[in-house]
Amino acid sequence: MSLLTKCIGLAKKAKHRYQDSIQAHQPVYLSPVRRIDRVAAHERICAMTFDDGPCRLPANPDSFGGKPLTLHLAELLEKYDAKGTFDVVGDTSENYPDAAGAAGSASWGGIAYDHYPDFQKDQEGGVAHCPELIDRLLAGGHQITSHSWRHIIWGRKNVVYGKRRHMPGLDAVMEDLEKLDRVMKERWDYSIRLSRPPHYVDRIPGGFTSYDAYALMGYQYLGASFDGAGWLPLSGYEVEVAATIQPMEKLLDANPDGLCGQIIFQKDGFNMARRSPVADGLEKQLQLLTRLGYRVVTVDALLAHSPFSDITPDKADAQNAALLLAAGWCVAFRDNTLRPQTILTRGGLAQMAYGWEGAKKRVALIREKARPFSDLKASHPYAGACVIAAERCGLGEGRRFLPDAPATRADLRRVLTDRFGEAPEVIPEEPLTHSAFFALAAELTGERHESE
Numbered sequence: 098m099s100l101l102t103k104c105i106g107l108a109k110k111a112k113h114r115y116q117d118s119i120q121a122h123q124p125v126y127l128s129p130v131r132r133i134d135r136v137a138a139h140e141r142i143c144a145m146t147f148d149d150g151p152c153r154l155p156a157n158p159d160s161f162g163g164k165p166l167t168l169h170l171a172e173l174l175e176k177y178d179a180k181g182t183f184d185v186v187g188d189t190s191e192n193y194p195d196a197a198g199a200a201g202s203a204s205w206g207g208i209a210y211d212h213y214p215d216f217q218k219d220q221e222g223g224v225a226h227c228p229e230l231i232d233r234l235l236a237g238g239h240q241i242t243s244h245s246w247r248h249i250i251w252g253r254k255n256v257v258y259g260k261r262r263h264m265p266g267l268d269a270v271m272e273d274l275e276k277l278d279r280v281m282k283e284r285w286d287y288s289i290r291l292s293r294p295p296h297y298v299d300r301i302p303g304g305f306t307s308y309d310a311y312a313l314m315g316y317q318y319l320g321a322s323f324d325g326a327g328w329l330p331l332s333g334y335e336v337e338v339a340a341t342i343q344p345m346e347k348l349l350d351a352n353p354d355g356l357c358g359q360i361i362f363q364k365d366g367f368n369m370a371r372r373s374p375v376a377d378g379l380e381k382q383l384q385l386l387t388r389l390g391y392r393v394v395t396v397d398a399l400l401a402h403s404p405f406s407d408i409t410p411d412k413a414d415a416q417n418a419a420l421l422l423a424a425g426w427c428v429a430f431r432d433n434t435l436r437p438q439t440i441l442t443r444g445g446l447a448q449m450a451y452g453w454e455g456a457k458k459r460v461a462l463i464r465e466k467a468r469p470f471s472d473l474k475a476s477h478p479y480a481g482a483c484v485i486a487a488e489r490c491g492l493g494e495g496r497r498f499l500p501d502a503p504a505t506r507a508d509l510r511r512v513l514t515d516r517f518g519e520a521p522e523v524i525p526e527e528p529l530t531h532s533a534f535f536a537l538a539a540e541l542t543g544e545r546h547e548s549e
């Protein structure tokens with residue numbers, strides 16, 4: 098491994114540790130867009146995502162007769178009755194003028210922009226140029242998710258990509274996402290439901306983030322919990338192939354259930370050394386998973402099996418919350434946890450009821466530089482939903498909203514009446530928990546799972 102790639106690996110690790118420590122001290126909010134990294138599952142079920150394709154170029158080294166890499170991956174998955182989630186790009190051919198960076202560096206495929214599958218080979222990749230590969234993936238039952246049209250990072254990322262061009266703001270990000278969404282709908286009648294930002298850069302200039310863009314698109318954020326490796330260049334191909342399987346073997350040796358509910362990150366393309374260890378590594382991974390009785394399913398199927406990351410699908414809270422989720426309520430936190438014993442606040446109640454619509458409202462409030470309440474800034478994650486709750490249910494207190502105050506039975510009655518036209522006769526004692534709310538609202542949707 099070169100010193101540079103070692104540094105990139107270490108920098109990423111340090112960054113993740115730093116982010117973890119920040120996250121531990123930051124409040125987590127209910128959100129219409131949940132980041133799906135993994136789900137809680139007792140069964141041996143997992144998903145695999147493949148970024149940056151489709152790729153018509155053959156694997157490198159090519160031991161597969163010149164077959165397009167994406168086709169090879171699809172056939173391998175199908176051989177093991179597995180379904181993949183292909184996180185595709187639209188077209189990187191407009192990302193010029195540009196120059197190729199040093200081989201083995203993060204800018205190997207372009208200094209100002211990314212180019213897939215390779216610099217000056219943009220016509221061999223992307224949905225726009227490889228519709229036959231999208232046909233093939235859909236015919237094989239694989240899922241398509243959006244990795245954006247041009248794969249331009251959404252905001253500045255100085256550490257690794259200091260010289261990269263990034264998107265100027267939310268409108269440009271939306272235009273790019275809408276393009277891929279529209280092409281998939283028009284050509285394949287296919288609705289995208291999940292998206293992963295290029296290089297996971299979340300901050301968008303203008304005070305917005307990926308979560309705002311996804312809320313406007315109606316998407317969920319596609320994360321991952323397990324690195325299938327293969328993207329980092331090592332000393333040679335065999336070493337890179339081994340790196341795709343060793344961490345998985347180690348994890349499953351220690352605990353054969355260790356991958357239950359996890360989402361594995363892989364690449365449908367070349368690593369920084371312009372090699373594709375996934376072409377040989379994937380079969381070894383699938384052999385191991387099959388031997389242990391794992392089902393590899395699409396991320397959609399994984400979410401249908403278990404929607405949340407902290408509560409398994411056999412629990413009443415998960416079942417009640419899943420009903421509400423399907424009815425458009427925002428019952429889970431941004432990290433896709435349910436945390437049912439949390440005390441329901443007024444802000445939380447507003448967000449649960451009006452979170453989707455509120456996300457649009459919040460974007461408008463930020464753009465207008467509005468201050469909707471004296472105790473709530475426009476940038477607060479619940480600002481839009483609180484404005485709607487005040488308008489529809491009279492849930493404000495003059496200039497104040499009191500978003501952190503526990504929700505009262507009267508607050509709950511007003512919101513349920515607005516959403517369902519009625520409220521239940523009996524409401525539990527205050528303080529109300531999220532769990533109690535799920536049970537009440539699920540009853541009003543017509544189906545309810547009794548607490549175990």
Ligand SMILES: [Zn+2]
Nearest residue numbers: 148149295296
């Ligand atoms: Zn990517």
